Amino acid sequence: MSGFEKAKASRSRTLKNVLGGVAVIGVSVLFLSACSPTASTGSSETAAPPTDDLTLKIGTALPQTGNLAYLGPPEEAGVQYAISEINAATADTGLTVDLTLGDSGDTDNKAYETEIPRLLGDGVSAIIGAASSGTSLKFIDDVVGAGVIQFSPANTSDAFTTYDDKGLYFRTAPSDVLQGEVLGNLIAEDGNQTLGLIVLNDSYGTGLAKYVTDSFEAAGGEVVAAPTYNTGDTSFDSQIQEVLAADPDAIALITFEEVKTILPGLLASFPSDKLYFVDGNLKNFGDELPAGSLTGAKGTLPGLSIDSLTDFTGALDDFASSEGLPALKDYSYAAESYDATVLLALGALAAGSTDGTDIAGKLQEVSGGSGDGEKCTTYADCAAIIVGGGTADYDGISGPISFDDVGDPQDASIGIYVYGEDNNYTAYEG
Known part of the structure; x- marks a missing residue:
């Protein structure tokens, strides 16, 4: 289905179920x-x-x-x-x-x-x-x-x-249970067998990293490095060196705006089309980076596709x-x-x-x-x-939202996006 793929949440669903501009998931199943x-x-x-x-x-x-x-x-x-x-x-x-x-x-x-x-x-x-x-x-x-x-x-x-x-x-x-499953499956479906992570050390970062790891490994992949950093850190050389030394096929950045400091050191040694972003750092970088720096990089963001919300x-x-x-x-x-x-x-x-x-x-x-x-x-x-x-x-x-008994939405969409030459993202049509 072009633009987005609809799929009910299931631990056993195949990788192709989450590909496309948006994966729509029934949260209550989980x-x-x-x-x-x-x-x-x-x-x-x-x-x-x-x-x-x-x-x-x-x-x-x-x-x-x-x-x-x-x-x-x-x-x-x-x-x-x-x-x-x-x-x-x-x-x-x-x-x-x-x-x-x-x-x-x-x-x-x-x-x-x-x-x-x-x-x-x-x-x-x-x-x-x-x-x-x-x-x-x-x-x-x-x-x-x-x-x-x-x-x-x-x-x-x-x-x-x-x-x-x-x-x-x-x-x-x-919940990041869903985003992690979609992202981990996406990385595996792209043909990557090994994965490195750079992770913000808080409840968001470590939680999302866990679910990405679980999903990627369930698809047959291996996480080979996952260094963390703390909010307020300004140097990420050790994390970059650790993840590059593991020689992964792909790298997922589970960060917030620190990604702007991480990217220059990473892009100097790693192809952009093997980078994966998450909702905490998926943004339109535009001319904040040299043209073409992020071409082919992908990322996930909870919510309906931005392309479907133009009105x-x-x-x-x-x-x-x-x-x-x-x-x-x-x-x-x-x-x-x-x-x-x-x-x-x-x-x-x-x-x-x-x-x-x-x-x-x-x-x-x-x-x-x-x-x-x-x-x-x-x-x-x-x-x-x-x-x-x-x-x-x-x-x-x-x-549709539809809160469950604990205030979580029972239905959710996870958008999948890809960066172009302008370092801005659009819905992924894979």
């Missing part, structure tokens, strides 16, 4: 036992429309600084665009969203240590962020302990599936321009950020409340993960269903 006694189960009961106007306060803890700062602009733009549409419908719904922007930083600069208390002090009902799993794990206890929802558009660590989050943690990105990204560009926001160079997790915001607003409408616990109790329902709601694809349409006394089932820009 997580039949992933049910936590502390998770919210949602409700199939329909709340009465609110009798009073609701003001929902949302904060963001997204990376304005740190090793994922390139993800901040598309994620913040996605949140703000969603809020503009939510507030445009206030006259019909009675719900208004107030936004407070904040910086998550990373585990090195620790911006979250001051930003999270500031957001909580502002009385937010939910915090959208962080992008980094490792950073989210640094403040999740503070957020959920305050009865506030933490909703990440980009956390992929499997640690959150069983985390004791009081039923207040949700994400629109799938959304075009509208997002127009919105950013009209609001004086920075022009977007990447769109990673913009759709997931938009959907997270819409779901929070729909959860508040369905609950008739802006209390974090009340909203959390409705998020599974409005996502279609429980109950028997009416399908809808925009905030306005879903809100009309709820205000009319019905149950809404939101299918978002990033996909």
Whole structure:
């Protein structure tokens, strides 16, 4: 199938099942036992429309600084665009969203240590962020302990599936169990028999590396080197030397923005078409590198193919321009950020409340993960269903979502991309 291949998740599926622009995976197959006694189960009961106007306060803890700062602009733009549409419908719904922007930083600069208390002090009902799993794990206890929802558009660590989050943690990105399986199979299907990894030493990096390794080895390959580094490191000579000394057929870079420092030393001795990127570093490098530096390199990114989201990204560009926001160079997790915001607003409408616990109790329902709601694809349409006394089932820009009992999406797409001569990526048509 040109452009993308649809496949149900299965430990025994063949390599060809994951090739193409997007691998679409039913997550619930992998997580039949992933049910936590502390998770919210949602409700199939329909709340009465609110009798009073609701003001929902949302904060963001997204990376304005740190090793994922390139993800901040598309994620913040996605949140703000969603809020503009939510507030445009206030006259019909009675719900208004107030936004407070904040910086998550990373585990090195620790911006979250001051930003999270500031957001909580502002009385937010939910915090959208962080992008980094490792950073989210640094403040999740503070957020959920305050009865506030933490909703990440980009956390992929499997640690959150069983985390004791009081039923207040949700994400629109799938676990790295899935991305690791897709990437490992892709590398093997490309004919590589040995693999080297350079890995960020945190819950995201080591977790994703494990699942890539498991998948690649299950396909008959061998991981011959996997040196790690820590957030804040600035020199990667030893990791580069170790992985090159193992003479692998391919190298997967499981990093964040440190990849910009790693690539020059690596590309001097290793072919670009044998490099593989992940969501933490898949970006449009453009003229940051000499022309043709990354030609043929591939990578994976959770979410529907960017090529299939041109209507959304075009509208997002127009919105950013009209609001004086920075022009977007990447769109990673913009759709997931938009959907997270819409779901929070729909959860508040369905609950008739802006209390974090009340909203959390409705998020599974409005996502279609429980109950028997009416399908809808925009905030306005879903809100009309709820205000009319019905149950809404939101299918978002990033996909159908459908939260399970622990706040993980039950359906997910993993995009596969390839770099061209301009050092930018497009959907892989293999």
